[in-house]
Amino acid sequence: MIEFKNVSKVYANGVKALNNINLKIDEGEFVAIIGLSGAGKSTLLRLINKLIESSGGEVLFEGQSVTKAKGKELINIRRQIGMIFQGFNIVKRMSVLSNVLSGRVAYNPTWKTILGIFPEEDKQIAYRALQRVDIIEKVHNRASDLSGGQQQRVAIARALAQQPKIMLADEPVASLDPITTIQVMDYLKKINVEDGITTIANLHHVDLALKYATRVVGIKAGDIVYDIQMKNVNKEKFFRDLEMVYGRSIQNDDVLGANNG
């Protein structure tokens, strides 16, 4: 479904974010990407929908080159890829409904979306997306009135409204408290399992990766140093393996459960 072929990324300031990445992700997987901050996790995710341009190699989405895509072709790829962020990035000065409807802009003519006109079926898609994450009762609220966890659910609803094939989640719970973290992760998992939406999440907490992911990819200084299917994985061994990814032992900060007391 997604394939990285010898992909590298060097930023304009000379920072090497990724070196020669080769990675294949199949339909329906829930992939957790872990690694220290600065290891290249966010870059890897953003190369999938070309929010960042690669310096070399090629990224494929369902066999189609994302790297070479431009204009309408790129928009057509992006609308099939939902993305949620650490900072939620919903538009705070708009209503919840407008935010979720904005997930439909790439499916409608621009002159209509500029005027804020969406067909009834798109509104139904938006309502259903909000229902999916149990926040339909806030549909007419201003997004800024919602709590962090609620905002992230609206962000998930916006991504769902795209009717995506893939969901990218860039540190989706890093700004949330432990209880809301579990809620949001549960929604992501539910969508992954029930709708078969391939999910790729950058996670900071290794125990979340253990609990939710079907596969864990470890990145260290721009290289993939670890890649394992999570079936029948032994927790102790998993944590020991991750010491290689982190270059140190797993500490309390790396685990959500420990913070939770």
Added chain:
Amino acid sequence: MDKIIIPKPKRFKRNLIILSVIFLIVGSGWFAGFNIFEVLTHLYKGGRLLGRMFFPPDFSYIPNIVAPMIETIRMAIVGTAVGAVVALPVAVLAANNFIKTKWLHVPLRVVLNIFRTIPALVLASLFVAVFGSGAFSGVIALSIFTFGLVSKLTYETIEAVDYGQVEALMSLGANKLNVLRYAIMPQIMPQYMSYTLYGFEVNVRAAAVLGYVGAGGIGQIYETNLAWRQFDRVGMIIIFTFFIVLIIDLVSSSIRKRLV
């Protein structure tokens, strides 16, 4: 215990700055021919003039002020509206984060800065020369002034938007116009409205003197009455204008506080 010795901060630079500022003020006054004794000797004359203007002002003149005052406000409204509407798209083009072509926004900014530096009164006298005297010239002057002011403040606001929201819209397949509509506009709208209202406040004050160069509004009757030395009427115009400007400022700034 050892005594802690902290060296005194070096004050040389600060003292130099203070001295320079004093020198600048005194020097400017000297060259401008400002003389405190002159002020004192003329205080008596000035007092007499104030007496003729305000004790009492000519209240019966109020009906004659209303129409030009309304014209003044109308000029300010139209000038503000035209200037602000044009300013919005130009601000989008002038911001360096929405359209990243340097050749467009660098020259645009130079032009905007020039517009902003020319006082409305100077613009008005220019347009009176071109279009003839009357409110139309005043409105154009105010439009251009507002345009310069609002576009500058707005493009700076656009450059400071939360990029995360822009990135989110890009990620879901929004094109440039949709990014503008759904990520940038909602973020800048309150500020833009606030700048426009501020422009209106400034314009009401500016419009009140534009008549002096023949560009319509209350300034025209002001000039006529000064020429005829009808100071009680001039006093009335000043009081009237003061209250209108005060009310507009109060209402506008309270709306602005709620916006942002």
